[in-house]
Amino acid sequence: MRASPLAVAGVALASAAQAQVVQFDIEKRHAPRLSRRDGTIDGTLSNQRVQGGYFINVQVGSPGQNITLQLDTGSSDVWVPSSTAAICTQVSERNPGCQFGSFNPDDSDTFDEVGQGLFDITYVDGSSSKGDYFQDNFQINGVTVKNLTMGLGLSSSIPNGLIGVGYMNDEASVSTTRSTYPNLPIVLQQQKLINSVAFSLWLNDLDASTGSILFGGIDTEKYHGDLTSIDIISPNGGKTFTEFAVNLYSVQATSPSGTDTLSTSEDTLIAVLDSGTTLTYLPQDMAEEAWNEVGAEYSNELGLAVVPCSVGNTNGFFSFTFAGTDGPTINVTLSELVLDLFSGGPAPRFSSGPNKGQSICEFGIQNGTGSPFLLGDTFLRSAFVVYDLVNNQIAIAPTNFNSTRTNVVAFASSGAPIPSATAAPNQSRTGHSSSTHSGLSAASGFHDGDDENAGSLTSVFSGPGMAVVGMTICYTLLGSAIFGIGWL
Structure with missing residues (x-):
């Protein structure tokens, strides 16, 4: 993953589960909407043209804590900034803090730490996030993935987390534990929300009001x-x-x-x-x-x-x-x-x-x-x-x-x-x-x-x-x- 040195477009995505597919829709400047028909779930959220990249509104934990994460086909881990990370708590004129949300493990009844100190991801410009691996519920507008393995950024120079949907062999755990785990695309298939580990991406044009990432189809x-x-x-x-x-x-x-x-x-x-x-x-x-x-x-x-x-x-x-x-x-x-x-x-x-x-x-x-x-x-x-x-x-x-x-x-x-x-x-x-x-x-x-x-x-x-x-x-x-x- 590499973001522009300048802010270009931030887009919030919502999800829809459809017979053996899971779709995240993009819609511009509308309040959240959720509808159900024929066993499917369609959702839309607002387009935020502030940060470079495409962002998804999710809930992590039980009860769910609202966090906005960047969608990234170039990495493979889902990770969230910890509410105790300095980049979230030490807000100043030069550090706006974690404006897209953070995660507090103490407020989740289903939080399970599975790798203390083993989450460690570094980017080519020197920015990084380090902390623990944990498992918890992961929800996108009514579509719940249970016990998803995620990283918790306890020490981070990055103010927002990511949803990495790449190959398992590119997970940060490879460098710390020399092992991999089932990441989001694989867990979607394991929990029978999709038939095959695959997805399609339709970002639409620069000023578009709609777009989607569709898992499984x-x-x-x-x-x-x-x-x-x-x-x-x-x-x-x-x-x-x-x-x-x-x-x-x-x-x-x-x-x-x-x-x-x-x-x-x-x-x-x-x-x-x-x-x-x-x-x-x-x-x-x-x-x-x-x-x-x-x-x-x-x-x-x-x-x-x-x-x-x-x-x-x-x-x-x-x-x-x-x-x-x-x-x-x-x-x-x-x-x-x-x-x-x-x-x-x-x-x-x-x-x-x-x-x-x-x-x-x-x-x-x-x-x-x-x-x-x-x-x-x-x-x-x-x-x-x-x-x-x-x-x-x-x-x-x-x-x-x-x-x-x-x-x-x-x-x-x-x-x-x-x-x-x-x-x-x-x-x-x-x-x-x-x-x-x-x-x-x-x-x-x-x-x-x-x-x-x-x-x-x-x-x-x-x-x-x-x-x-x-x-x-x-x-x-x-x-x-x-x-x-x-x-x-």
Whole structure:
């Protein structure tokens, strides 16, 4: 999991249990609602555009304590901050505390400590959470998972907990006990709420009011065309799977003036589909080509690439193709890749250069530090993605933005094929396409006829928003979890 250095979008999810599926719905700015029909449970909660990432309102313990947790396909533990953790109790101007809630074991009649001092998770930026493992009831709007194993963050630099839904082999316990435990997706199957350990993700567009993660099935109304399945790649070609890593075969930029294939010196492009990452991280050289296409510039002040906000209105897109020339392709428009720097207040503006006076936005493609690279929410919103943890496959199709219809199809049984999916032919697990263009023919179309870049961004910002941006950088979670068996 890796979150944007700046707040982008926070979304609260609610759950629905449906014949052999469990669905968490997203709805924007509405009070909680719960309805029951035909043995199913449908729920919706409000969209909070404050923290980067997607958040789920849950209850932990008996009676249930309300906590909001971040959904993360890039990690595997459910963990909650302890009500006694310093980050929750020592509130100050620089530390707002655990505003999304915390957990007090003394207030739960069903709390059972199962691993004192054994919960220890660390992220690549140095942030961490440490404490105990425990078991307790875990509820999402009427759907109760009994005796779920979770981490209790007694000492944490992170103010909110997470719902990790990845492979067991990526659990934090691997590094402390050299063992794994049944995590949330597996327990859902063990308690017969779903047939197979799999789920599908439909984040919808950046400003959408609805979206969902559906455990145990797919929704055929949430994508266009056909679902295409591709193989998940294990580290070093082994049989142990730890991340949702796939072969990213090519990235192309298309505008009214042409199409360019972005190039990279990397021998292999391995990318992880990670909902806990708000942005998309490509190799340095490939990211720089993407920036040149749209006129983005790297800001040392912010530690990321930025663009004029008006770029989001440009008629163009980036295409991501997976597992070879015949693999699935997802187009991501500029409207999904240009993001506000922070939530609330006036945006900072360029104070000099060709974009003087224009509002500054964050660009959704950033530079990664090494393989595997990360396809976060700026990519995932444009895709309907099925994660099959039994068959070690991903199925993907272009999303059907703002669909109001639903047709849920459950996995038939444990290990059954992904419903409605066809395997990509001639899959490449390691290669990628090479750039054959000279120059950037698509760039002028992105720039609306102006090939000038944004210019030097050192000390060119103006406006009161910069103080807020700086504080947001300091307090927003950053970093993939590094524990257990990982990529080397």
